Amino acid sequence: MAILSDRDIKKYLNEGKITIDPLEDEKQIQPSSVDMRLGDEFKVFKVIRKPFIDPKDPEDLASYMESTIVPEGDAFIIHPNEFALATTYEYVKIPDDLVARVEGRSSMGRLGVTMHVTAGFIDPGFEGRITLEISNIGAMPVALYPGQRVCQLVFETMTSPSELPYGHPERNSKYMRQRRPESSRIKFDYELNEK
Secondary structure, three states: OOEOOHHHHHHHHHHOOOEEEOOOOHHHEOOOOEEEEEOOEEEEEOOOOOOOOOOOOOOOHHHHEEEEEOOOOOOEEEOOOOEEEEEEEEEEEOOOOEEEEEEEOHHHHOOOEEOOOOOOEEOOOOEEEEEEEEEEOOOOOEEEOOOOEEEEEEEEEOOOOOOOOOOOOOOOOOOOOOOOOOOOOHHHOHHHHOO
16 A cells, blocks of 8 residues: 555545545645544533443434534533544545545644544545544643644555445445434444344
8 A cells, every 4th residue: 555645635636536625725735644624513422321332222322422513713622531523524535446544633632632533444435524533631621623623634545446345335334425423323233233
């Protein structure tokens, strides 16, 4: 695999192989990545009276979370040890012969804020806003502003195009074309549904 340079990122964008919409400022394109901005909707866990979250529970896991939309100019405050879901402001489309990785920005990491816990890999064929799994591992609350650059997308070439890319009808692509933070859809995983 090879990481795309700024030159190749611009070429892929101009050819329509990669879509990042809106990409309002070429300053977002870094030497080997594209800075992504924070959307305005956040999901956080409610305090519930259950001993644990069970991925096999027939109740909708989304009921364990509540959404909030941050008005323009306001901030979402993430407290120490808090976890929230959000999305990128940008809607992306990844071609069948590339993968992408979400990486945190150093400036955010130095505040103790991580932008993805485990799901930093974007499959070939994915289309939608990218979910961010935000955690504050620092000692102080941190203000996050919608529209702020919080992470970066790194693109890598594959040895050949994917045979069954994300979104293919034969795939269980649970988050294809998402536009807002989505709670876990783990209950649809085939191994949890086998009788």
